[in-house]
Amino acid sequence: MKIGILFTGGKDSTYSAYLSKKYGNEISCLITLISENPNSYMFHTPSISRVEKQAEVMDIPLIQKVTRGIKEKELKDLEFTINKAKKKFNIDGIVTGAVESVYQASRVQKICDKLDLDCFNPLWQKDQFELINEIIKNDFHTIITGVFAYPLDKTWLGKKIDLNFIKEIGKYFEKYQISPSGEGGEIETFVLNCPLFREELIVKNRAIDGGKNSWRMEIELE
């Protein structure tokens, strides 16, 4: 099956891409919406402009569109971009990294139905610790590029998602109900390497911005 991945560069959409290939689908393109609104309801924002490098090391064409990130207008932009991918690559379906967000999942479902595309959510409702463990086990090198919940602070930026991370976030999960995979928007991530990449991406520079319990890290890659 020819599919397009709704891609953010974070662990969930990259893992969905990995599963797509593992189960014999042809990944025709990555589809990325770059939101100018840092508080977008639909799209992950930190370091999203770096998805070009990820697409390059995966040898997969990337279709990008900048959206102003206004609540329902960004859905029109998404529909336009998915339709563009359908016409250009003749895809049969869209794969997302949705796990818990019914807001995001239902809107992508509606767009796919309108465009007569299958919509696949292979991580849907997956236990979040199971998901992180699988991602680690499958040799993903993922770092944290954003934190947006108490008591997370800027010391978490740049941390690798590994077994230590699970141990640390597990404590916060019990005490503060912080979603270990960031499903409530508590954490944003960026994948530097995984089995789909021909080479590891190296962080050259990082710019950190924020305050209290809301921090972002923009990275520049070599």
Added chain:
Amino acid sequence: MILLIQINNHIFHYLEFVKPIEDILKRNSIKFKTINYKDISIKDLRESQRIIIAGTSLKDNTFLSDIENFHWIKDIKKPILGICGGMHILGLLFNGKLKKQQEIGLKEVEFKQDFFGFFGFKDVYELHNYYVESSEYSTIAFSDNCPQAIKHKNRNFYGVLFHPEVRNKELILNFIYHNFS
């Protein structure tokens, strides 16, 4: 043992519609067996105490052309819960008709009677292009648009159009633990 019937064919649809139900059963140490509707044996039916027919995606409707694969339902006495496409099957086997009605996302549904611990207004997750109507079932819950929960008038067959595995997991457990005697 719970027999969990899969009506989809793509692995990703298994992960999206069947595995979340398996996870609920696993977390509660409930023994189950998942099987594709084309592979069900008499032994599977004999060994099961309850049967759940899971749903599938908006575009995956192959099972509707294979309705003869479900004729065993007419003879079985065990409780069955059909979810979305599973509800369509339960209705179609008893003179039901499919009607077009899309609902996607969170919706408010009103349960007019108790339905496995659900009563009154509940938010549920919807993902369907059709609903089923059959005079052999009583409708227990409605959305603004169509029936959402049904019960066969003479048998322990239940259907929900919404996906309880997303926001109403306890409905699945209440069905499993319910005393039908």
